[in-house]
Amino acid sequence: MSDRTRPIPTVAIAVDLAVLTVRDGSLQVLLVERGIEPWRGLQALPGGFLDDEEEDLDTAAARELAEETGLDLDQVHLEQMRTYGTPGRDPRGRVVAVCYLAFIPDLPSPHAGGDAQAAAWVPAQTVLEPGTRLAFDHKRIVADAVERARSKIEYTTLATRFCPPEFTVAELRQVYEIVWGEPLDQRNFHRKITGAEGVLVPTGEQTTRQGGRPAGLFRAGPVTTLHPAMLRPTRAW
Amino acid sequence: MSDRTRPIPTVAIAVDLAVLTVRDGSLQVLLVERGIEPWRGLQALPGGFLDDEEEDLDTAAARELAEETGLDLDQVHLEQMRTYGTPGRDPRGRVVAVCYLAFIPDLPSPHAGGDAQAAAWVPAQTVLEPGTRLAFDHKRIVADAVERARSKIEYTTLATRFCPPEFTVAELRQVYEIVWGEPLDQRNFHRKITGAEGVLVPTGEQTTRQGGRPAGLFRAGPVTTLHPAMLRPTRAW
DNA sequence: CCAAAAGTGTTGTCCCTACACCCATGC
DNA sequence: GCATGGGTGTAGGGACAACACTTTTGG
Numbered sequence: 319m320s321d322r323t324r325p326i327p328t329v330a331i332a333v334d335l336a337v338l339t340v341r342d343g344s345l346q347v348l349l350v351e352r353g354i355e356p357w358r359g360l361q362a363l364p365g366g367f368l369d370d371e372e373e374d375l376d377t378a379a380a381r382e383l384a385e386e387t388g389l390d391l392d393q394v395h396l397e398q399m400r401t402y403g404t405p406g407r408d409p410r411g412r413v414v415a416v417c418y419l420a421f422i423p424d425l426p427s428p429h430a431g432g433d434a435q436a437a438a439w440v441p442a443q444t445v446l447e448p449g450t451r452l453a454f455d456h457k458r459i460v461a462d463a464v465e466r467a468r469s470k471i472e473y474t475t476l477a478t479r480f481c482p483p484e485f486t487v488a489e490l491r492q493v494y495e496i497v498w499g500e501p502l503d504q505r506n507f508h509r510k511i512t513g514a515e516g517v518l519v520p521t522g523e524q525t526t527r528q529g530g531r532p533a534g535l536f537r538a539g540p541v542t543t544l545h546p547a548m549l550r551p552t553r554a555w
Numbered sequence: 556m557s558d559r560t561r562p563i564p565t566v567a568i569a570v571d572l573a574v575l576t577v578r579d580g581s582l583q584v585l586l587v588e589r590g591i592e593p594w595r596g597l598q599a600l601p602g603g604f605l606d607d608e609e610e611d612l613d614t615a616a617a618r619e620l621a622e623e624t625g626l627d628l629d630q631v632h633l634e635q636m637r638t639y640g641t642p643g644r645d646p647r648g649r650v651v652a653v654c655y656l657a658f659i660p661d662l663p664s665p666h667a668g669g670d671a672q673a674a675a676w677v678p679a680q681t682v683l684e685p686g687t688r689l690a691f692d693h694k695r696i697v698a699d700a701v702e703r704a705r706s707k708i709e710y711t712t713l714a715t716r717f718c719p720p721e722f723t724v725a726e727l728r729q730v731y732e733i734v735w736g737e738p739l740d741q742r743n744f745h746r747k748i749t750g751a752e753g754v755l756v757p758t759g760e761q762t763t764r765q766g767g768r769p770a771g772l773f774r775a776g777p778v779t780t781l782h783p784a785m786l787r788p789t790r791a792w
Numbered sequence: 793c794c795a796a797a798a799g800t801g802t803t804g805t806c807c808c809t810a811c812a813c814c815c816a817t818g819c
Numbered sequence: 820g821c822a823t824g825g826g827t828g829t830a831g832g833g834a835c836a837a838c839a840c841t842t843t844t845g846g
Contacts (some may be wrong), residue, residue: 330566531824
């Protein structure tokens with residue numbers, strides 16, 4: 319804290335969301351089309367300025383996530399990711415953006431936007447292609463979010479947050495394969511994830527929605543850290 | 556970003572530092588005594604308000620670290636940790652603090668403070684005791700910093716940042732033992748850390764400063780991620 | 793010679809990869 | 820029966836914990 323006596327400069331605080339889901343075989347991020355300048359017409363992360371003197375950052379993020387997706391905190395994972403404050407990132411003035419990362423399941427109902435313009439799910443891979451442009455520094459934020467997601471599912475059970483309330487082992491494995499972009503051995507995955515205590519709770523039900531032999535259905539268990547960790551397939555070190 | 560037309564509320568941004576080092580056999584954090592209200596006379600993390608319209612957050616953190624310790628970025632590790640913005644955390648008004656985590660070696664020369672009042676190294680354990688009070692929510696921030704440090708040295712080579720430029724394997728091991736608060740097997744540690752490619756570079760020199768058989772001296776190598784990871788001794792899962 | 797600290801060997805266990813193989817459904 | 824996907828078995832290798840042991844200094 320400064321001990322100087324000159325006035326304290328103020329800046330605007332934005333709370334932005336990188337909302338990720340897995341749908342249609344790819345990792346996708348929620349983007350809204352900007353209705354005003356700057357970057358009018360370009361896509362951006364949903365978010366807003368911190369507008370209530372009494373609202374916590376985490377609360378603001380949760381409120382905005384609910385506005386965009388209709389989901390509350392029981393159903394999603396929401397965590398603070400990083401704060402971006404490079405001068406010039408917003409041409410209107412000094413804006414510091416506190417960014418949150420959310421994992422949500424593939425919504426069967428279309429997300430009714432709050433005050434958002436047209437909201438759309440866009441594959442992360444598409445967003446990160448060289449030709450794609452987003453408003454502000456949001457492309458870089460998406461890159462950070464994807465990297466964080468890839469890393470987090472290694473040692474936590476957060477991959478289950480991309481699944482519906484009840485899911486099969488194969489569905490969970492597909493989440494891993496899609497987020498990492500690499501195939502996993504179905505048999506070793508099954509043994510490992512079902513062998514980890516407290517991660518999966520069998521419902522006793524079965525489903526044949528994927529064809530073939532019926533698969534057991536599971537719910538996410540109480541454990542949040544994955545031990546032993548689920549390691550990505552060997553890369554060059 | 557808000558698409559509303561009412562004025563954008565502004566708040567003050569503080570950039571605060573949790574500077575950690577290992578000295579006198581304990582993990583310690585740099586605290587300064589506050590010269591003004593609020594919490595005049597209490598200890599707080601060093602930091603200051605973002606005071607230059609053209610200064611990046613990372614740059615501001617690096618500048619403040621240099622002011623407090625005299626060290627530049629070549630010698631330390633500095634990373635953004637988390638942003639704290641709970642209403643009421645500063646009685647003067649809405650202040651959002653972007654907190655950075657720094658790892659620095661035990662300075663042989665006393666840190667000449669910039670505009671800081673009396674600066675002091677305080678063992679983290681002392682800070683986190685129930686009876687200790689810090690200004691603002693800085694006690695919680697110290698707790699987050701310690702936990703982050705304990706976790707980071709598992710899978711990165713950042714423990715070397717707590718060591719002088721040249722150090723022995725035993726000195727590095729003591730860093731781990733102090734940060735984790737648990738003893739490690741000297742023999743397994745030696746094998747593992749010297750076996751990891753690119754982590755340690757032998758200088759060819761030896762030292763007997765710890766008594767006994769001379770130990771080889773090393774410098775930190777180019778690799779930043781530790782593979783395989785250095786795992787903490789087994790806790791109850 | 794003895795204490796102290798550095799560094800090497802060994803052994804059993806766990807986990808991981810890689811496969812082969814059987815099971816239960818729809819058609 | 821046959822295709823499709825679910826679930827189990829097994830063998831080899833790497834990493835790890837827990838040890839004993841040798842090496843090299845100072846006193």
